[in-house]
Amino acid sequence: MAWRIVVGLKDGVTDARGERVRREIGHHLGIELQNVRTLDVYTVDALLSEEEVEAAALGPFSDPVIQEVAINRPLAHDFDILIEVGFRPGVTDNVGRTAREAIQYLTGRKFQGGEGVYTSTQYLLTGGVDKEAAEKIAAGFLANGLIQRWNILSADELDPAMGVPVTVPKVTSDVQPVVQAMDLNVADEQLLKLSRDGMLALNLEEMKTLQAYAADPEVRQARAAVGLGADLTDVELEALAQTWSEHCKHKIFSARIEYTDETGKQETINSLFKTYIVGATRDIRAKLGEKDFCLSVFKDNAGVIRFNDDWSLVFKVETHNSPSALDPYGGALTGIVGVNRDPFGTGLGARLIFNTDVFCFASPFYDKPLPPRLLHPRRIFEGVVEGVEHGGNKSGVPTVNGSIVFDERFAGKPLVYCGTAAIMPARIGERLCHEKKAQVGDHIIMTGGRIGKDGIHGATFSSEELHEGSPVTAVQIGDPITQRRMFDFLTIARDRGLYSSITDNGAGGLSSSVGEMGEDTGGFELHLDRAPLKYPGLQPWEILISEAQERMTLAVPPHNLEAFMALAAEMDVEATDLGVFNDSGYFHCLYEGKTVCYLSMEFIHEGVPQMVIPARWEPKQLSEPELAQPADYNATLKGLLGRLDICSKESVVRRYDHEVQAGTVIKPLVGVANDGPSDAAVFRPLFDSFEGVVVSHGICPSYSDIDTYHMMACAIDEGLRNYVAVGGDVEHVAGLDNFCWCDPVKSEKTPDGEYKAAQLVRANKALYDYCTALGVPLISGKDSMKNDYQIGDTKISIPPTVLFSVIGKIEDVRQAVSMDVKRPGDLVYLLGVTRDELGGSEYYASQGQLGKNVPKVDAGYALDLYKALNRAQREGLIASCHDLSDGGLAVALAEKAFAGGFGIRAELGKVKTDGALREDKILFSESQSRLLVTVRPEKRAGFEALFAGRDAALIGEVTEAPVVEILGTQGQKLVSADINQLKEAWQAPLREL
Amino acid sequence: MSKQVKAIVIAGNGTNCEREVANACRLAGAEVADIVHVAELLAGRVRLDDYHFLNLAGGFLDGDDLGSAKAGANRLLHAPVKGSQEHLSDQLQRFVEDGKLVMGVCNGFQLMVKMGLLPALGGEHRKQSTTLTFNEGGRFEDRWAYLKVDPQSPCIFTKGLEGVYLPIRHGEGKFVADSAATLKALEDKHLTAVKYSDAAYQAPTMDYPLNPNGSQNAIAGICDESGRLFGLMPHPEAYVHRTHHPRWTREDDLPEEGMGLWLYQNAVRFVRENLL
Structure with missing residues (x-):
């Protein structure tokens, strides 16, 4: 039987959380309640004695000064309606995890498999609310049906002895692991169906490339030698789909673009990324010569530039748009703790110094009917802000710079940009800290959190528009504390030189992290059954591609393995040996000793066919408005x-x-x-030096409606202008571009694809032109190319938006302005x-x-x-x-x-x-x-x-x-x-x- | 023990401010300011007994998932130290009995209060009688606050100070006592060392945002009766240099040293005069 511990505030203590919920329900739903009170519920599904449960309830679970507790009986009284909101099975429950650890410390015993603590919240509503309104409150504000469930009881329905019926949201599964063979020797229509039904997000040409690979006699022979049949397995198909996803492979930025400008002049661009982004940095570095301050660009999780002789700066900005559309809190929280792992996992590892965040929303005061599946912009606003708050604050990383941009079209998909900078020693012993390489024979070690079904198909999901069938498993909830513990451990491991390489598990999970690290050696052998799981019932392919958070993958040399594992154990961080890196040339996964995936490294990394995208620029016929001068300039200014x-x-x-970190010298509010409103932030990362880091950004999507070339130019200038306003040195500054676009590939769904692709080309041309002219090298970036919403006849495409982030140096922070x-x-x-x-x-x-x-x-x-x-x-x-x-x-x-x-x-x-x-x-x-x-x-x-x-x-x-x-x-x-x-x-x- | 002032900052499981606290200790003159991960204490390799000044830094112990510092307090109380019969809390008890100094800032203050280390009326160090709970506004806030110092307080750390200006950064900073009697005892004994006040440090205030969280009697920090155990919500380690001040670019007469440093200097002076 599960124990149920209910914790509530004593009478007379203000319930600030309840009051806030009451206010927000009024704002969101127009339902004015008299009163809202809240109770915390811990459902403890573990073999414990009554004394132990009581010790937990009166100890770590409650505050004797202000709270009271009830065990296996209700605490709720004097209410009209009770709504209890808890997580669905398998959703990350951070509080439940901490509660479990607290009981373990208390009893001195570890929980057994299947035992757990689950948390939920009871909301006690009073004041003219019936069950119908309560349903609206639960579904429309208190809970997100994708990750939570709820139970509504009126006062007379609450059993005075037992309270709310107990639900234990334990993942139960009697699913046996199976590996399915996928017959690709089928008609085109079937191939596409396979891609669609499997959430693979691969197009016909890509599916046909897989078909041809599987049919290759040499491939067949190699597969037979490891006991695989001619058909690709589901593990292989999923690994390929993740690696080849737009999210991971940036197929649009790598495509061949046939561009026609307004004069009819034609041009072929072989990869926007290589031509304009990598090209700009290459040309600038050549020009800088000995003054070149770039150390590692485009090849790692984040870019690295020089700070001084002893230290280097690391910076990365990511987007987390699609998950934030479905679950704003979880999506944004995952966004921030996710981007934290990028600089942390750059080179041999870096210490995080600050976060930046930029959001694009529709107006929170939006008052028109919303298309299906879209959350109200105010809920998105609230959820995203809170997610970043928890992710950033709990991680001990100050959020020093950001902005919020509004446009009605962001109702279709909000943009959530999260950036993190870090600092790393220039050298660790003899090694340059910004470089890393896995060696043949190194063990594949996964550390941090465990694998669950969370985040499955995140990479492919974000490579599509938001549609009716967008998967709920794509939603994840970050866990900043598990990540913090892992970072504490890995920082010591880094300083002791215990590993050869490190990278994070983000999009694509192990498939991506091990797959990419394996390129250093030319292959690996990964045992999926050894991976620690949150709960049983995962299929081998799910283990490979799960995007469950807070995990890093490392390459640990055999002679350091024992020391590495001992340190992990002492610091209470899980670390698991999943296999070895080798030079076999194969992406090789096994499950219980049997091969379930055997793909050539070359095919998986280089085999994706290059897309060809048509682009045609036709300037819009626009004119200047004829406006009267304002009659009252004071009113006009106030209005603006x-x-x-x-x-x-x-x-x-x-x-x-x-x-936090006591380094913020120019704060966001001055x-x-x-x-x-500060223009930019100045941060002093070292206590023994007055040298500082300056960070700022530019973003101006409204100009895209006229010409994305000038939008890009203005974003670059705005970023640099903000940077220089506070004193940033324009001769020691780098940029990061984050493109968020609507689908630019012409198709039935996107008849104006040629125009959108031309907009993309023009933004890239400006990026090259202005970065080279201003001497601002690009060191990293990211693109998110499917920011559309399409259900039925309703299509909402975001305005083309580029966030241009700027990071650089000020020689002495005391000169900041x-x-x-x-x-x-x-x-x-x-x-x-x-x-x-x-x-x-x-x-x-x-x-x-x-x-x-x-x-x-x-x-x-x-x-x-x-x-x-x-x-x-x-x-x-x-x-x-x-x-x-x-x-x-x-x-x-x-x-x-x-x-x-x-x-x-x-x-x-x-x-x-x-x-x-x-x-x-x-x-x-x-x-x-x-x-x-x-x-x-x-x-x-x-x-x-x-x-x-x-x-x-x-x-x-x-x-x-x-x-x-x-x-x-x-x-x-x-x-x-x-x-x-x-x-x-x-x-x-x-x-x- | 050699003639060195030795400070320790405990880190791990969600502390965030250990580096700047150690820096503040060093700037204040401590010869040793070690950041020690709690795993090292639990492994028995490092002992509290070897230090004079214990710092419990700000952060989010275990994410404050069960309420601020609750899970952290539970760990300190119940986690055994390897290779010995004692718990970490036993070492802590000995540290206090030895007449040494403890300062908890923000989450560290929450930790001290929830373990019962503060206010420890009548010398009882295991009974919680006050708490820090959700801000009146229901939200986390980062803003600077003026703190009026009680000149009659036995607090070692605030000796000789009238007022200090420091940032608060918390969601659960509202100070509440379990009874009117406790509150009265705190006031009568001048244990309420710092209170949120107006900018001239004239009088405590309940007005938001000067009092950012709605604390009872505007209490921002308290000490025990010995004055050697002290906790506060605002962050003294975040104002040790002129450039930490939010208006350093416009207030020309700001001294080079920040006001928060004064608290650490008092601590180091006390150790030098009494414990070496």
Whole structure:
């Protein structure tokens, strides 16, 4: 029998969680409840004595000061409806895992196989709620049906003696492991069906390639020698599907693209990735020569650049869009702990120093009917924010930089970008830390968590649009603590030199991690039955491709095996020997001694046929809107400050620990009241040096609706502009590109594929052009190419979006500059030129217009300006610096002023413009490469000398009076607004979220 | 024992701040500031007895899955030390009886409170009488807070200080006592060493966000009657240098040393004067 321990707050203690749930139910569902209280339930399915259960209940499970407990009886009273929400069988239950460990410490006995602790939550609702409404509350807010189940009882249905009926969500299975042979010698239609039904996400040409491989007589002979028949096994098919998935193989970025531009000129591009991304970095490194600071690019889990003689910097940004659409909390949590493993598993391993996160959502205030299977954007917002909060905070990694971008089309798929930087010693003993190689004879060791059905088909799932049959097993829930323990252990193992190579188990699971590491030696032998499982009943193919989290794969030399395993045992981290790396040339998996997968390494890694994608660029016929000038500039400015893309994200930023590790020197919130919007973060990673890391990003999908070439250019400039604003050195900086696209392959489902593919080509061309011109090498990146939603006739494609992340160095963090104005009398300079470039701007969007004149970037001009700014910062000439982006000059002036707590008086007549511009265009243009700086009067001469011959217009000064006053070109008052009112307009929209 | 101030920071199972705590100890003058994984203590290779100043760092012990630091407290109480008859908690008890110093920050404070190490009224070190629970706002928050120091407190760490400005970063920081009597005893004995206050450190406050979590009597940290055991929710190790201050780019007269360092300097001074 399972024990049931219910824990609740004593009468009179505030239930903050219950109150929050009550408020959110009101927001989400419009159901106003009187009261919500919560109880925690532990269902303990283990052989324990009554005394032991009582000791657990009164010890680790409850807090005697504020809580009371009940064992095998209900605690609920005075409610109308009770909803109990628990996990479905097999879903990661972190609290249950900790509860189990606590009981083990208490009793001194380990749990037996099949024993476990399962957690659930009871919500006690009062105030005019019936069962129908309760069902709506459970399904629409409290629970996610994909991973959770619920039980609803009215007060009179609750058995006063027994309480809620006990459910033990144990995975039970009497499934015997079987390996199925898959006959590929079938008609094309059958091949496609096989791919579809099996969630393989392989196209016909790929399936036919497999068919031909299986039919090859030499292959057949080799297979016969290891006891395999002519048909491929399900293990083999799944291994191939994972390895060849868009997610893992980046088939679109590797494709041959037949591109036709607007003049009809044709061009063949053999791999966007090699041509533009790798190509840019190659050319920049050649130009940098001895000053090249790149150490490891594109070949590892993350990119590595030099920090100083003794230390190197590691950075990676990932997306976790598809899982976040289905389960925002689990998807985002997995996103952050997943990307943590990338830098951790780069080279021989690195120490994580900070996270970044950028989200793209539809408005949380979305009030139209939603197509099936889509969660409301507010639930996505809440879940993603909370997932990243738990993942980042619990891992002890500060979240220092990020943003949230809104567009209605992100209702189809939200974008969740998670980045992590790390620092590694330049050398470990004699070895360069950023290099690694598995050796023949090394053991294949898997450490960390166990394998379950979670995350099966994650790689293939994210290579498709979100559809009716999207699998629930693709959802995973991260476990930051298991990962933390593993990292603690592996860091010691690294420093003791116990392994040759390390990589993480992400998409594709062991198939991918062992498969890729095996390329070092040219083969391996992997025993799937030796892998530790969360519960029985997994098929061999599931063990191979499960994406269960918190696992790393290592290559451990035989002579270190004993020491490695002993350290793991002492630190309470599971490590299992699954086989050996060899030079057989084969991807060889066995189950209970029998071969179940035998594929040539060459075929699995090189055999995928290159796609051919047509692309045709036809610029849209767009025009500039004819708008009247605003009648009330104060109102227009306040309206812009309150737009979702511009307004304060403080309610989210505060939920992320941005200071753990005591290295955050420029924080996300700055200024006199610690609430101004920082442009970028500065982080000091070493206690014995003032050298710092600077991180920032650029993202501007709204420009994609005009031209993705300029969208890309603007994202790069924005990233670099934010970086340089705080003092980042433009001569020691690298970039990472994360492409999130809608399906660009022309098909029945995607009739406009040629246009979308051309958009992709143009973004890549800009990436090459601007990175090379600015001298910013790309060191890593990722693409997510199927961000569409399609059910029935409804198709939602996201706007093409690239997150351009920037990481680099500041020689001395004490020279960093924040964005807030510092003191009255300081002079306000606008760097750069303002043009008639409002296409895709916030100002136009606020009036329902797109426009045509998208901002364009002059890379040479920008670089010269940024270098001058760097010099001024090093010489201490700059009091504050803020970049101009969404909302242009007016928004930047307002933000600078209210962040600093002083007013600004500025004259539009002094702004350097390209030709005569109307006042609203000067104020709201989003021309690139512009920054606002303030300079103390005594530094004026030095500053102006440095900027002589450059565009640095003295447009005003900081005032004691707390008013932003902007004079028009004729000297008339356009804007005159109290900074507190401006700040309120900027803070109000997302304050309560 | 040689004439060295020896600090230890326990790490593992979800601690996050061990590096900066050790750094603070070193900057404050401790000759030794070892970060020791709890596995090493449980293996019996490292003993608490060899140190003077024990630091319980911030983090999320076991993910705070059973409530902040609950599972961590359970482990310290029940995990046996290899090769001996004792539990880690026995070493800890001896450490306290030897007149040594313990400071718990954030999750470390939660751990001390939930083990009963604080406030330990009447010297009872195993009975929990106060707690730290979910912030009034129901959410994790990172923000800086002004702390008014009780000048009459026996607390070793806050001696001579009037006020300190430090960041809080927690979801469960609301201080609650089990009874009005406990709360009164804490106040009467001046064990409530630091309280959330206004920016001028004039008076404790219940106003959000100055009091970020709704703590009873605005209590941010407490000590035991000896003043040698101290815990607080704000992070002193996060403000040991000028550039940690959120407004260092605009406040020109900030001293090079951060205010949090003062607490560690007091600890090191105490060890030097009393334990070496």
